[in-house]
Amino acid sequence: MSARPLATRRGWAHLVLTGAHGQDTALARPDVIATWLDTLRRAGFEGVRTGAVGPGVAADLTAAGFTAVQDLVLLSCDLTTGPRAGADPRIDRIRTRWARQETDIEEVLGIDAASFGPDWALDRVAFDEACAATQRSRLMACRDVDGTAAGFVLAGATAGSGFVQRLAVIPDRRRGGTATRLLAQAHRWLAGSGCSTSVVNTETSNEAALGLYQRFGYAPLPYGLRVLERPLGDR
Numbered sequence: 438m439s440a441r442p443l444a445t446r447r448g449w450a451h452l453v454l455t456g457a458h459g460q461d462t463a464l465a466r467p468d469v470i471a472t473w474l475d476t477l478r479r480a481g482f483e484g485v486r487t488g489a490v491g492p493g494v495a496a497d498l499t500a501a502g503f504t505a506v507q508d509l510v511l512l513s514c515d516l517t518t519g520p521r522a523g524a525d526p527r528i529d530r531i532r533t534r535w536a537r538q539e540t541d542i543e544e545v546l547g548i549d550a551a552s553f554g555p556d557w558a559l560d561r562v563a564f565d566e567a568c569a570a571t572q573r574s575r576l577m578a579c580r581d582v583d584g585t586a587a588g589f590v591l592a593g594a595t596a597g598s599g600f601v602q603r604l605a606v607i608p609d610r611r612r613g614g615t616a617t618r619l620l621a622q623a624h625r626w627l628a629g630s631g632c633s634t635s636v637v638n639t640e641t642s643n644e645a646a647l648g649l650y651q652r653f654g655y656a657p658l659p660y661g662l663r664v665l666e667r668p669l670g671d672r
């Protein structure tokens with residue numbers, strides 16, 4: 438467990454729980470959780486929000502006074518079947534060592550904020566954590582002829598398992614096939630990186646994303662994830 442300031446809410450902490458995505462993963466004894474909360478209080482935080490956690494961890498946190506603020510469905514698709522997309526010249530594959538990486542990332546974080554809103558947008562630290570969550574990761578942007586990015590996808594691969602970590606298209610460019618192009622290229626990269634499956638999560642109420650993923654053959658896993666939070670004023 439580690440914690441850092443939550444960029445989207447002043448005075449709150451973001452609780453980073455590594456490996457908390459599993460269906461049966463349990464967290465820690467209630468007294469240990471109480472110690473974490475005390476530590477955060479003493480550090481001056483007024484509240485705490487988790488990242489996405491599996492049902493076992495969510496149950497432990499609920500017992501410790503946390504409330505779910507986001508319900509996510511986990512979806513998986515097989516990358517070994519079906520046609521693989523060819524290279525798409527509109528998709529810019531951004532390597533971390535490229536000199537213009539910083540401007541690319543700023544542009545992408547702007548799209549992210551416009552898409553997910555101020556309370557759920559990725560800040561730079563969270564973006565770096567998402568990149569580091571898998572052994573390999575690749576950021577791809579879909580560019581207009583003038584070079585402006587209309588959308589992006591962040592894909593990650595670990596030991597044959599692929600993940601679509603983040604996907605967004607600027608609001609006034611939606612329903613034009615941008616996400617379809619991005620996801621096809623993410624799958625191309627994941628399959629080329631040796632992944633046989635791809636997993637993504639999205640809010641249970643996100644009809645647009647669910648429609649998109651369904652078209653690519655994603656199906657729900659038997660369990661979902663939750664983001665939880667808790668004010669720290671009470672004990």
Ligand SMILES: CC(C)(COP(=O)(O)OP(=O)(O)OC[C@H]1O[C@@H](n2cnc3c(N)ncnc32)[C@H](O)[C@@H]1OP(=O)(O)O)[C@@H](O)C(=O)NCCC(=O)NCCS
Pocket residue numbers: 552553603604605606607610611612613614615616617618638639640643644645646648649650652
């Ligand atoms: C989800 C999102 C990425 C889709 O981007 P997009 O470029 O508009 O998607 P596409 O144009 O490629 O649409 C492909 C298909 O997805 C589905 N879809 C997309 N938007 C939809 C909507 N608003 N309602 C229902 N289905 C939708 C449709 O099946 C669509 O095919 P169609 O247009 O032929 O009907 C975009 O709405 C977005 O950025 N949303 C906010 C961020 C987000 O939710 N990201 C994904 C969650 S992790």
